[in-house]
Amino acid sequence: MTKLRWSIPTTLALVAGLLAAMPASARDTGPIKDPIPDDPAPSGLGLVVEEIAQLPKSEPTPPELVVDPRLKRHNRINYVGELPDGSGRMYVPDLNGKLYFLDKKTKTPKPYLDVGATFAPDFFSAQGLGQGFGFVTFHPEFKKNGKFYTVHVEAGNALTTKKPDLTPQPRTAYHGVVDEWTAADPAADAFQGTRREILRVGFSGRIHGIQQIDFNPNARPGDAEYGKLYLAVGDGGNGNVGDNGGDPQNLAVPQGKILRIDPAGNDSANGKYGIPADNPFAGQAGKVGEIYAYGMRDPHRFTWDRGAGKRMFLAHIGEHAIESIHDIRPGSNLGWSEREGAFTFDKADRCFLYPLPEDDAENGYNYPVAAYDHDPPPGHSCTSDSGHAISGGFVYRGAHLPALRGKYLFTDIVDGRLMYTEEREMKLDPAGRNRAQIYSLQAYDTSGTPVTMRQLAGDNRVDLRISADGKGEPYLIAKANGKIWKVVGTRQFADCKTVPVRVSDATAERDWAPVTPSKWRFPGDEVVLAEAGAERPGPRRPFEYAVLQKGPVLGSSQVDAKVRLDTPVEITNRDVIIVFGHRSDTEFYYAHLSTDNAIYPHNGIFAVDNADRLRIDQQWNGNRQVPHGAPPAITDANWHDVRVKHCAGTGEIAVYLDGSRKPLMTAVDTTFGSGRVGFGSFDNIGRLRDLTVTGTRAS
Structure with missing residues (x-):
């Protein structure tokens, strides 16, 4: 017989079950002061990190418009990946405009392409935490076809001389632009070749634009999924209020969605890409056929598990309180802005979330498989940024760090916490009550000294991201000092000898x-x-x-x-x-x-x-x-x-x-x-x- 251990998570689950069974008149419908009392728990596990690269300093464009101190970092690198060509070269995009390749052996960075200069003077990275050269991904056949894809932001004359391809938000102030580039020599360390624009999306706000773009690494030639490009498109920063209120739930517009397109096709409205026939809303009148999933505020990073389930996970940045991880399926609706995480979002209340209504199951929302809340400190204003944001993340399936296998690794962008949850515990719950436990990870330098990412970054605001190379081994990136660290080992916390x-x-x-x-x-x-x-x-x-x-x-x-x-x-x-x-x-x-x-x-x-x-x-x-x-x-x-x-x-x-x-x-x-x-x-x-x-x- 299994003995039940009473703890906060166990007690909360029991209370949630009792609440679900109560009549509506007995349910508490008031504001929730602590949405997720179950905090990330210590895991007793640590990551040994080794600095491998220092990227050059850079500045937002145009510099005279920079007023937000959060943009004044050493640089704004936000991802590191490995080219899918077997060369061992790694790539790093900087939001301020340049794409760098890292030498296979020395990890010395060299500029490969200046995206900012290519689109000047309309290129814009001076306002908004995600504005600029946001992301790059390489076609799985890059070694043969030389194709890769970027997303960047334009303002200025582009707003009057160029037109968005899908319904823009009223009073559009920025364009998110996806381009296809074709390198004449894929093995070269500097770009020469051609480019073409394939998609342009209009946003009224300077945050929550197009975040990640990527291909599913599990797809193989001949699969319907092979070569399909996914785009995480935010709500433009105000998908819950004003003219754009409701955009994430509106299937007639692209904002607040994950889109899925075929860059090799031509049946889109602009004729520059294809709309996959197996998309959940393809061919439906009044709906954007490119939509794969919807109901999102700021879909920051997504990934596919390379394990047996091949599941797609999304790290979603919240508004009031909730940083969440979702198991994304075709047609998934995360509920924003009717929901934040597994809670009711009240547009009139800038401070609190509320319990779900009794009939919530009818909505079929996709609730988090793991989540943590902001826990603002004493004296903090509920209308200002509490300094937390999730950055996913991937399920580790690599060979060199066995203690991490099966764990979904992720970070908090702002405070630099390292965390994980077990993939096997990340299960969809239509009621939104059951979530996988989140665990915290200690960091160590290569001498075995415990450190924090704040210490390694030299700043309380780390601007930390985590990603992986082609073999699935993890790397950490900080805008605060423009450095990249590789996770080279794991160790148990407090693993010293206590003898003789x-x-x-x-x-x-x-x-x-x-x-x-x-x-x-x-x-x-x-x-x-x-x-x-x-x-x-x-x-x-x-x-x-x-x-x-x-x-x-x-x-x-x-x-x-x-x-x-x-x-x-x-x-x-x-x-x-x-x-x-x-x-x-x-x-x-x-x-x-x-x-x-x-x-x-x-x-x-x-x-x-x-x-x-x-x-x-x-x-x-x-x-x-x-x-x-x-x-x-x-x-x-x-x-x-x-x-x-x-x-x-x-x-x-x-x-x-x-x-x-x-x-x-x-x-x-x-x-x-x-x-x-x-x-x-x-x-x-x-x-x-x-x-x-x-x-x-x-x-």
């Missing part, structure tokens, strides 16, 4: 040094905190604990024990702590294991460094509406297995519960490189048994 010291059978009174000895009992096989502690003078820290005196002072250490909370379960703020790195009563770390995770001092990893305890774990979420930490550690009166591992050299700290291979909480902090371990609480009672401590002797 081993301490066990340590439950005698002589083995421990309590703060207040009278409050403790040592019956023989347990260490019991029998009376609650009281606050003491000095910095805010645990009230009562005992330090293990048996054995030497440790550097790196691992504490394994069973703990139990004796405070009644009706008290929600009860806790026990595991002390480590203890040097004095005002210098130590502790892991706080609590029933409550709703306030800053509970259920986390803390450092006391001659000042009030400071939270150092990576799980605290300061959501201005519903702040919370990791899922509650101990909610019952049972014994629980706890492991706390501390790597003194790197500062990695991991807390595990009940044999889980994934940590409940993690931190990176190098304040204390050695010390003793202990057990206690703030103002509760509890006990410990089956203690084993392993580690290295402190130098």
